[in-house]
Amino acid sequence: MxxxxxxxxxxxxxxxxxxxxxxxxxxxxxxxxxxxxxxxxxxxxxxxxxxxxxxxxxxxxxxxxxxxxxxxxxxxxxxxxxxxxxxxxxxxxxxxxxxxxxxxxxxxxxxxxxxxxxxxxxxxxxxxxxxxxxxxxxxGDHAAARTLTLAALEVYLELADGDEVYEQRVRQSAANAISLTAMAGDLPGARDLFTSLAELLDDDTAEELRRSLRRAR
Incomplete structure (x- = not known):
């Protein structure tokens, strides 16, 4: 609706x-x-x-x-x-x-x-x-949180196409999904997710995540 x-x-x-x-x-x-x-x-x-x-x-x-x-x-x-x-x-x-x-x-x-x-x-x-x-x-269950966040992001992406009030939710969920993937211990997955979702992020958040993922081991 x-x-x-x-x-x-x-x-x-x-x-x-x-x-x-x-x-x-x-x-x-x-x-x-x-x-x-x-x-x-x-x-x-x-x-x-x-x-x-x-x-x-x-x-x-x-x-x-x-x-x-x-x-x-x-x-x-x-x-x-x-x-x-x-x-x-x-x-x-x-x-x-x-x-x-x-x-x-x-x-x-x-x-x-x-x-x-x-x-x-x-x-x-x-x-x-x-x-x-x-x-x-x-x-501390970052893997479960990531799965739920990605499910929410999918919905927000669909809704934002027709109503701009959902755009902030898209940005927040995309950033959270990347961070949670890294926090769950899947750094390659987090980097891949960053590559696919970077265009959804605001510039400052994208740069912060990029630096964080570069420093992570």
Whole structure:
């Protein structure tokens, strides 16, 4: 599911929420804010529902997790097991990870993947694959993290062709995949991967990785 810039006001907030989850891009967050902050709210959403989502986003932007009260205020407008409810739960998983990036649980990332597959949103799923990778990095399993990162990169590359908000995810995932391959002890593989992915990197990151791979033994 991707945002259609030519018809954006017909799309309600759950689409824009999942696009932000998938991209972690400031422009995508601005679009999410506008989807509920405009007059009228996009996609035929009521002013009351839009206000509740807007307050949740304000709460999310502050320190720590958004409150249970903020999530409950949105949920009361949503049908159980609806696409909007699933999007909200995916966002809550994101909130949990962002609020504790150094110590989030694997179960949170796993639940995010499951919910994203239920929603059919590959970009958001790739984000939680990246979170799974981050958890494996903390445990020292760089090979597992590399596999997950490459899977996420494949998705981001596809999505970035149609929506530029995913381009930063491409750059991040490409750099991480190269570094993780080296950290897993496969220096020839890391160098080969660098050769194939270098054009996806920004200049400073490419130069840093090039020097690091040259020094490695």
């Amino acid at each position: 991707t945002a259609d810039a030519t018809d954006h006001t017909t799309r309600p907030w759950p689409l824009w929420m999942l696009r932000y989850v998938g991209s972690d891009d400031p422009e995508a967050f601005d679009d999410l804010i506008w989807s509920v902050g405009g007059s009228p709210p996009w996609g035929g959403v009521s002013y009351e529902e839009a206000a509740a989502v807007y307050e949740l986003l304000e709460d999310y932007s502050g320190p720590g997790r958004a409150s249970d009260t903020s999530y409950a205020a949105v949920r009361k407008f949503l049908a159980p097991r609806s696409a909007a409810t699933t999007a909200l739960e995916i966002f809550r998983c994101l909130d949990d990870v962002h609020s504790d990036p150094e110590d989030y649980e694997l179960g949170t990332a796993n639940r995010g993947v499951e919910l994203c597959r239920e929603a059919g949103d590959r970009g958001a799923e790739a984000t939680f694959l990246s979170f799974q990778a981050g958890w494996h990095v903390r445990g």
